[in-house]
Amino acid sequence: MTGPTSSTDLARAVVTALLEAGVTEVVLSPGSRNAPLSFAVHAAAEAGLLRLHTRVDERTAAFLALGLTKVGARAAVLCTSGTAVANLHPAVLEAAHTGLPLVVLTADRPARLRGTAANQTTDQVGVFGRLVTTRDLPDDALVLADDGPTHLNVQLDEPLVPADRWVPPAVERPARPEPRPAAEEVLPLGPRTVVVAGDDAGPPARVLAERAGWPLLAEPTSGSRTGDNALRCYRLLLDTDLGRSVERVVVAGHPTLSRPVTRLLSRADVEVVSVPARGAWPDRPFPVDRVVTRPVVEGRDDPAWLEAWREADRSVARQLDRLLAAEPGLTPHEVAAAVSRGVPPGGLLYVGASSPVRDLDLVVARYDVGDRRKVVANRGLAGIDGTISSAIGAALGRPHGSRNLALMGDVTFLHDSGALVLGPREVRPDLTIVVVNDDGGAIFSMLEQGAPEHADPFEVLFGTPHGVDLASLCAATRTPHWRVDTVAELEHALASPNGGIEVVEAVVDRRTRRDLDERIRALRP
Ligand SMILES: Cc1ncc(C[n+]2csc(CCOP(=O)(O)OP(=O)(O)O)c2C)c(N)n1
Numbered sequence: 001m002t003g004p005t006s007s008t009d010l011a012r013a014v015v016t017a018l019l020e021a022g023v024t025e026v027v028l029s030p031g032s033r034n035a036p037l038s039f040a041v042h043a044a045a046e047a048g049l050l051r052l053h054t055r056v057d058e059r060t061a062a063f064l065a066l067g068l069t070k071v072g073a074r075a076a077v078l079c080t081s082g083t084a085v086a087n088l089h090p091a092v093l094e095a096a097h098t099g100l101p102l103v104v105l106t107a108d109r110p111a112r113l114r115g116t117a118a119n120q121t122t123d124q125v126g127v128f129g130r131l132v133t134t135r136d137l138p139d140d141a142l143v144l145a146d147d148g149p150t151h152l153n154v155q156l157d158e159p160l161v162p163a164d165r166w167v168p169p170a171v172e173r174p175a176r177p178e179p180r181p182a183a184e185e186v187l188p189l190g191p192r193t194v195v196v197a198g199d200d201a202g203p204p205a206r207v208l209a210e211r212a213g214w215p216l217l218a219e220p221t222s223g224s225r226t227g228d229n230a231l232r233c234y235r236l237l238l239d240t241d242l243g244r245s246v247e248r249v250v251v252a253g254h255p256t257l258s259r260p261v262t263r264l265l266s267r268a269d270v271e272v273v274s275v276p277a278r279g280a281w282p283d284r285p286f287p288v289d290r291v292v293t294r295p296v297v298e299g300r301d302d303p304a305w306l307e308a309w310r311e312a313d314r315s316v317a318r319q320l321d322r323l324l325a326a327e328p329g330l331t332p333h334e335v336a337a338a339v340s341r342g343v344p345p346g347g348l349l350y351v352g353a354s355s356p357v358r359d360l361d362l363v364v365a366r367y368d369v370g371d372r373r374k375v376v377a378n379r380g381l382a383g384i385d386g387t388i389s390s391a392i393g394a395a396l397g398r399p400h401g402s403r404n405l406a407l408m409g410d411v412t413f414l415h416d417s418g419a420l421v422l423g424p425r426e427v428r429p430d431l432t433i434v435v436v437n438d439d440g441g442a443i444f445s446m447l448e449q450g451a452p453e454h455a456d457p458f459e460v461l462f463g464t465p466h467g468v469d470l471a472s473l474c475a476a477t478r479t480p481h482w483r484v485d486t487v488a489e490l491e492h493a494l495a496s497p498n499g500g501i502e503v504v505e506a507v508v509d510r511r512t513r514r515d516l517d518e519r520i521r522a523l524r525p
């Protein structure tokens, strides 16, 4: 960018360029060095050209902007120089690995101060590593990526506050270019095939499975888990004769949930057809025999193959429901199932990492095609950070959604509880956050480190009990809180939304989690 003579002019030029690029949401964290940009985005908000959110914690701000981006808004996060910039990094990495066009706007000292002990000055060019290019303004051109995050680093000098009032120019919003569809490639029928739909696979994976008559193994956040081919307990069927007889897999999106699926995709006797996924590293972590961007079939495969999977799925699902119903006390799977049933057509569900997304994978309700439910998660790096912030952002980005829900574990909730700190004038969405509170990290009890021989250090190293009183934590931010101990109480809470952001705490016991998980994995058709 050339021409701007003052920091205020530069800031106004940057904000105008963002408006012209379609940015409609800005999440700002307060600072001095970013004041020129802060005043400029405020003027744009006052002119009704964008919506401005303020969050004191840059981690929250960045994940809020990520959640907005996740549901299709064009969002930017803005902060001052120094460690504030580093606090954006988790969300920026998640955006990079999921191909989300998050705009990251960081204020910096002028280049002449770099390498000196000037206050609050570090090397911000390339601060997010090789995955995210920095545009160092005004020296570089302002160019926004559309397949991942863009880092705009703005060198700002004093004076940092404007001398006049700015009325941003009316801008022509660009029409979102429709991507040109790739050419169709025909997959031959014949091999016993399943479709694996990982995170963000989208409807094409479902459409292919339905047209071919293939079983659909779709994760809850795939965007494909609707219709009659989606199998509920697919991951319990892979270590069976049926699973072992798979000859070909068409894999789309980013599968991350389970080792049985990873093992299937890595089998030497299975042909893997990969549909490229979004994100910084599209290469698959398993051998791929063929890359097909837009696979199609001519005709349907042997219906007996799909029917065998459906029958096995019904059998295991019945056994799983009986097993869970016989458990003393509320199980996390029953919580996930109730939440899944509570997502109406047009509703949003943001799912936390760790056990909740995996529990949901086993019990998610059958969703009809076309009901436009949106089930999403931060599966790019499966972090437990920023989940509340992301859910609030996604809910804010869906003003016409029918209901907004989030499901997460207690450690995930605590990790981002600062997200409940909103200023009195901040716009708040309706969002019901269901926390599965088992007082620690249950997932580890189901992994190698949960084996009896590691019991001695387990709680200190992995279980991490905290004993936090979530009601008091919510009270501190005046967030309505509801504790439930049964499915009936949970369903009642879900059916009685308070309005605004609320927390429903479902208390469960993780002491028997490893045993419960082993009995579930042992189920067979
Ligand atoms: C930022 C981040 N830190 C640590 C981890 C490792 N991790 C994965 S799951 C988990 C515990 C999650 O506990 P909780 O949210 O209560 O879920 P639970 O498994 O108990 O249902 C941790 C620490 C991670 N994935 N991301």
Ligand SMILES: C=C(O[C@H]1C=C[C@H](C(=O)CCC(=O)O)[C@@H](C(=O)O)[C@@H]1O)C(=O)O
Pocket (backbone or CB within 6 Å): 256, 257, 258, 259, 260, 354, 358, 443, 444, 447
């Ligand atoms: C706890 C972390 O992430 C791990 C969580 C589960 C994964 C797993 O193995 C699930 C087992 C299954 O259901 O099949 C595990 C993995 O992918 O190997 C993740 O590392 C963590 O520390 O990030």
Ligand SMILES: [Mg+2]
Pocket (backbone or CB within 6 Å): 409, 410, 411, 436, 437, 438, 439, 440, 441, 442
């Ligand atoms: Mg937990």
